[in-house]
Amino acid sequence: MALKSMGLTVLSVFALLYAQTINGFTVELIHPNSLSNPNRNPSNSQFHWIRQAYNHTRSRAASIQSSLGGGGSAKFKTDIESYGGGYAMKYSLGTPPFEIYGIADTGSDVTWTQCEPCINCFSQSLPLFDPKHSKSYKTVSCDSDACTLVKSNGGPGAGECSGENVCQYQLTYGDNTQSIGDVATDTLTIGGASFKNVVFGCGHKNRATSYGNATHNATGVVGLGYSNGSIVTQLDKDFGGKFAYCLSSQPDSKSHISFGKDAIVNGTGAVSTPFDAGPYNSTLYYLSLESISIGNQSIPFKKSVSSNVGGRRAGIKKTSANGNIVIDSGTGVTIIPPNEFDNLKSELTKQIPATPIDDPQGQYSLCYSTIDKIEVPKIVAHFSGADVELSPRGSYIEVEEGISCFTIIPDIGFETFIFGSLSVVDYLIGYDLEAQTVTFKSTDCSKY
Known part of the structure; x- marks a missing residue:
């Protein structure tokens, strides 16, 4: 909200x-x-x-x-x-x-x-x-x-x-x-x-x-x-x-x-991408999502128009002016453009050897019976300078008894796209407002 x-x-x-x-x-x-x-x-x-x-x-x-x-x-x-x-x-x-x-x-x-x-x-x-x-x-x-x-x-x-x-x-x-x-x-x-x-x-x-x-x-x-x-x-x-x-x-x-010095994310496996404040709303963190790959198949995303917004601090050089998706800790589900979602859904159904079923409440668009015990193919979000593999435990969740669905959904006219928290569970995610970067590092968060 x-x-x-x-x-x-x-x-x-x-x-x-x-x-x-x-x-x-x-x-x-x-x-x-x-x-x-x-x-x-x-x-x-x-x-x-x-x-x-x-x-x-x-x-x-x-x-x-x-x-x-x-x-x-x-x-x-x-x-x-x-x-x-x-x-x-x-x-x-x-x-x-x-x-x-x-x-x-x-x-x-x-x-x-x-x-x-x-x-x-x-x-x-x-x-x-x-x-x-x-x-x-x-x-x-x-x-x-x-x-x-x-x-x-x-x-x-x-x-x-x-x-x-x-x-x-x-x-x-x-x-x-x-x-x-x-x-x-x-x-x-x-x-x-x-x-x-x-x-x-x-x-x-x-x-x-x-x-x-x-x-x-x-x-x-x-x-x-x-x-x-x-x-x-x-x-x-x-x-x-x-x-x-x-x-x-x-x-x-x-x-x-x-917070502070405990929030520095680095080391083996850490990848960083610049964030942008967006063309109108300086509250939000916009990332540039270039593509999503399903296995070896890539689905490209359209880049946004440059916002030409300078850095928050004087003297900080802006590293990127693009942003087409908001990373949001307060939103669980990821929402992407309808065309890209249709391509993602099509590719997933090709690579998953099971028959999709309907969500009884008509919310989630790609679901399977848990009886099938499907193996989720590798899904990677390719941001500018950072490849982030989505956790199967967050991107594919049981929504009803015996029914599991993908937690990526299509936009239906809002033209606002959100990279939700479920897509990056078990990742240590660091925000550096000085450098204007978001850093991802695969981590067992229950042991962090």
């Missing part, structure tokens, strides 16, 4: 692993289908999360396209609770620290959470953050740098002013989920390290769309996007513009995210 007004998107929930120093630390991420994930409704089936991942991806593509001025559709709706494909992170706000859960998301910039007094909020099982109980909480005035930061992220309602001279934010998502509240600063604690005066959104009026009988347990978002409002850029002096995550495909296995 990319944001229409501030370019924010939803972050998942973090759980603490350990902390080293402020300049380098690692925390745990919780799989969306893990029993320990507060976002998960215990009454849902084991397949609910992958169904929600499909809905969420469609909604997110429409929302990104809308934020780029391309309209988009609200046909595909998903609850803010589900965060299909999103991994959960625990952090704390305030003095004394108050624990909060939110989606760890590279498609979002400003972090936000539901706050007391809640004039109109969606229900959540966890307590709401109450600013009155934090000694370090401060609202932001309309003429402050923090309010200007919100305004610079654009959109209606961004950086507006209340009658009490408090800077306001308004986030509108592609599925009509909305958060409205005060722009504020407070102490942010992650992995045992604390950072003062971090800008975030304190939501007093929040709305989540209805999808089934889900229970809303999440409290908001942690933004890892490229723009100046994200925690990565706000804490640039501490993090050095570096973070990395390693996502396990198994719900009962631990995943992790690292």
